[in-house]
Amino acid sequence: MANILITGCSSGIGLETAKLLKDKGYKVYATARKKEDVLMLQELDFISYKLDVTNSVEITEVLERILKLDKALDAVFNNAGFGQPGAVEDLSTEVLKEQFETNFFGTHELTFQAMKIFRNQGYGKIIQHSSVLGLISLKFRGAYNASKYAIEGLTDTFRQELLNHNGIFISTINTGPVTSKFRENALKMFNKNINAKDSYFRNTYEQELKSRLESKEDTTPFNLPASSVAKVVLKIMKAKKPKPRYYVTIATYLLGFAKRVLSTNLLDKLLNKI
Template identity: 65%
Template sequence: MQNILITGCSTGIGLQTAKTLKKNGIKVYASARKEEDVQMLKELGFNTFLLDVTKPEHISEALEQIIKNDAKIDAVFNNAGFGQPGALEDIKTDVLREQFETNVFGLHELTRQVLPIMRKQGYGKIIQHSSVLGIISLRFRGAYNASKYAIEGLADTLRLELANTKISISTINTGPVTSKFRDNAVKKFQQNVDQENSAYKKEYDTQLNARLESDKDNTPFNLPATSVADVIQNIMNTDNPKPRYYVTKATYILGFFKRILSTSLLDKILQKI
């Protein structure tokens, strides 16, 4: 039986992926950073860990336990992450650093720790969760954009460095997918951005807050979390995973625009999104 460690399984894509893989006969180690979410995962029948990716000791303990249980780790899905909305000039450096601690440095730490295990066993699959915003940038998503662009650089380099091994690196570029991502983004926006004294106050009031706080998801090409889960299932089922997987039509369209349009023309399109 194959096994996989998934980070960020409290809700959304992580939870749905864990459920899908478990249903299809894969042993899932589903992790979360809060005790109540770990308990929820236990009640759903998962092998689970308290795993905050910003804490290297949590990662070490999880990997050690998996090896103790199964003597191998077939795959890791670096899914944990969050979005920090706000114009870049409103994002303090400490806030940007917090964004990177989870989305980039936590991902890198888990990758770095699992690689010696996979080298020793002679194979493995590492799946890095990027975004359409790792391909193109949008206003008021600068911190998140930057973190996803960083993941792209790490993943692209790792593929080159691991080319002579049987360890694969796959990048998932997810577009708009239904999850609790926006709920968490609202909290981060309210907590870390001084909206009242911002040069973008009017746009925050009339656009960003309304979009973040809306109960409806009218984003074009939006798909359910199962769309990502199915891709992870496909990766687990193949001996030769692709280096990159696009999820949602938005990713395909914007990725295509990035390749063929001039920077100036692409900017004009992105300013309207």
């Protein structure tokens, strides 16, 4: 029975992926940052550990537990992450660092430690959860855009360094609009870290950004359920040689194509309407 370590399983994509893989017979190590979420996962009959990807000690401890139980690790799904909304000029350096600590450095730390296991055993799969916002950029998402672009650059390099290894694979999933608690969590981060009342974009924040984040209805075009990403992870797990990149949602295909064919000026005008 193949096993997989998944980060960020408290809800949404992480939880749906854990459920699907478990139902399909995989041994899932479902992790979460908060103790209450770990308890919830354990009540769902998952092997679950507390894992904050910004804590390298916790990463080491979880990997050691897995190896003690199974002697091997087959795959890692780097899913943990969040979005920090706000105009670039309203993002302090500290806020940007906080975004990168989870989305980029946390992802890298787990990958870094897991690779030592994969090199030793001669096989393994790394699945990086990127985004359509790692391909194109949208306004007021600068911190998140930057963190996903960073994942793209590091993973593209890593993939080249693995070209001559037939047992270790790294795949990137570029997810478009998917139903999850992403907007709810993003609103919390906006309220926590952005000084909206003194911003040049104060009116835009109130009339557009916050109203969208506060909305209980997701009217985003081409939106898909979190299970759509879970199915791609399942496909990667089943594949002997997984593809280097997987797009999820029509929006990702359309915007990825636009990035390739449009001039920068035309692309900016298109994206500014979204």
